[in-house]
Structure formats: structure tokens, C-alpha cells
Amino acid sequence: MEIKAVHFDMKSMIPTADYALTLVDELAEQGFNAILVEFEDKFPFEATAGLHHPCAWTKEEFRRFGAHCKEKNVELIPLLQSIGHLDYILKYPKFRDLRDGGPGGTSYQWCLALEETYELWCAMADELLEVFPGTKIFHIGADECNMRIPCERCGSGKLDLYIKRVRRCAEYIQKKNLKVVLWDDVFRNHGAEKFAELPKGVIPCVWMYRELDYDYLERMAASGLEFWSASCIQAHRFYSAMAPQEPKMRNVDAWGAVHAKYPRISGHVGTAWGRIQCQSPIDVTLPQSMFMSAYLSETLTKGVITDRKKFANEFGKKFFGMELDYDAMFSYFCYEPACAGKFVTELKDNASRHRDLAEIWYGFNEIDKMLEYIYTCFANNEAMLTTWRAGMAPNEMTSNWLDGVRRCYEDTLAGLERIKPMMLKYFPEKMWDEFVDQRFTAKLEQNEYWRHVLTNAAAKWKENMRK
């Protein structure tokens, strides 16, 4: 396979520009020759008038990152969304007019009837290519375009506008002698024969993260088009440590079998999603994906892994210099972070290599332990609301939950303080603060609300007892 890539989703909690270099080393060591970088608001685009994230790397830091990739023979593939997934731009009042559906429309995708949206995209692409001068492949995204958003400007012809726009963006990049890649799903869902309307040489990347559509893959293989595939090696909506690994392994296994059947698939991307949209809370990061990236690399190189335990053992020895408890590693992340605690603590304390990753795995698992406790308290309290308000809960019970409220507050603050110095070795401080804010601030405010409800419940119970 020509291109073996891992996805670096900068929507997520980005590492410091220094630490990110070591992640490239690790991916290169694992056998990857490409990294698909989704910059979002972490690249300081001048075209978007400085409305980027406060932790965005500087262009100088990106140049250094690009040069480092080149040194390690890792092809940096920039990904710049050309249709949707554009909340990071359209959420700002300055760009409201560009929304599909007009100023009151969606912040998700921009209007394809507007020439300005094409011009803005070209300007952003130019900035990326100026910073990464040796780029050979460029990904224009274009997935999950919503065809049903009512818009006076584009009327009922959104699919035609979509195809026309994708064609223009592709041509714009191809004129610079670069290869163009795009996500395939809009074509998959609206008629794959329309791939013929794209400029020759544009490479669809077929992404399927759960069930694979084998009929479609058969048709793609028979079409003679060059295409890539994409698996999901990391994603979890509610937690921040490692997603349960088994479904990810199954997805990679399924793709391994497809690659054996269709050797003409010329590239593969293991995607590691850091959050769903730019406005949803941060989930996992690239460092937590390093086991699955190794699993993917082995699959791409040698074919489907038949003995997962053996692979995990070898990974543990090679990567961390120690034995891994396979069951602890794969059973508990996210579902029962408290149970994964022993495994990550041992890893953090005993790993003779990649201590950095062991610490990050440990740190985020600690965070998930706190979240798990908070979720448990809140969920149960919601079910009890009527009882609390009526003053029908005995004080033994109320005091138990008030203790939960106290623990939520004290343990969370203490826990975050405890792991903060360790996390700041790898993540910018402002990024850490934002993460804590997104994951915990609203929950602790809700915790304060429960303290209020429970204190009232206790008073009311006493009053009811007196009657």
C-alpha cells in the first residue's frame, strides 16, 4: 500500500508544538509514511481575520512540524474542509452571511451559491501550501454535506452545486501539481456514478467506521478509480481517555480483509477523532491512539491480526518495555475507568519506554474516573427530584447524597490539581484550562445546584417530621 496514514485531529486538545514532534517520530517508527492533519481553528489563517483558537500554533511552529515530518519521511497531508464542518468559521458574526440558508442558517456548512466561500477556501488553501511547500497530496474533506438545508440562494440544486464546488476546489489544487483526496460519502449516498464528474485523478477516500458496505466496495474496485479507505482507530463522545478498543480493532480487521481482496486500494487513513464538532466537548487525543495506530500499522503491513493477545504482548514489550494486561487494557477504558486505574498506574510507574504516553493515558483515565463519579451522582439525583422536593427522603439518604456532592466538588478539584503538572508537560496550559472548563465547569455548577436541592430536601424532611 502506497500511503499509510494516521489522522491528527487538531479540533481536539492539541499537544504543544514541541511534544507533537515526538508523536511524528512514534508514528514513523510504527511504519506510517503519512499524517493527515486536520487543522481547524488551530492554524492561524490570516484569511479568517485572526479568528483562530488562542492555542493555535504559529506558522513558524507549523513549518517546523512540516520539516520534521519530511525528515522522518512522513508525508504531511493537509485537510481543509471545503463544504461542511465549518462551524469554526461560521460561528463568528463576521462570517454569518456565508452560512448556507443565509445569516439565520446553519453554522455547519457554507452556501455554495456564494463565490466568496470559494474564494475564502482558496485563500486558506494557499496559506497552508505556503507553510508546507513540499506538499504532494491535499485533502479537501467535503463529507457529510447536508442537502436538505433550505436556502434561497442555492434553491433546490444543492447536489449540483456540491459537485461543481468539489470539482473547482479539486482543480484549484491539481493546477499546483498536487494529488487531491476527498471523503466519499456524499457520492456514496447520492450516486457513486457522479465520481465521473470529478476531474481525473481525484481520489475518493471511503470511510466506514462500523459496518462495511461490501457491495459498494466491490463496485468501487470494479470502477477502476483509484481510491483510499479509512478506519476509525479512536473516538468516544463522553469520555476523554481511550475509547473501548475492541470495536476499533474489529473495524481495522474488516479493512484488513478488504485490502487483501482489493490490493488496488492505494492508501489508508486511521482516523482518530478528537471531538465531533468544534463546539462539542473535547474527547480523545492522538497520544491515546498509539496502541490502535500500532495495531493498524501491523494490519496494513502484514494483514489481519489473528492473535490479538500476542500482538498486545509484543506491543507492550516493544513500546513500553513491559508486559501489558490485555484484559485490563481493553475491557475498562471509558466503561469502567476505575478498573482501568490499576493498569495505567502500573504502566505510568514502570514503563521503561514512552513514559510520556503512559502518563497521558493515566492522566485521562483519572479524568474519566472523576467524570464517571459525577455522572453517577447526577443521573441518580435526577430520578429522585420529585422525592427531594416533596421532602419525602429520610435524612440518612439526603446526607449520603450531600456527601456525594461534597466529593464531586473536592475530589474533582484535588484530582485536577494533582494531574495538572504532569499534563502540562504535553499540552499547552491554556488548552488544559479550556479542557477542564469544557468537561468540568458546567458539571460543578450543576453540582452546586444539587447541593441546594438536597439541603432544601433535608430541611423539608425535618419540617414534615414535626407535623
Ligand SMILES: [Zn+2]
Ligand atoms: Zn445556500
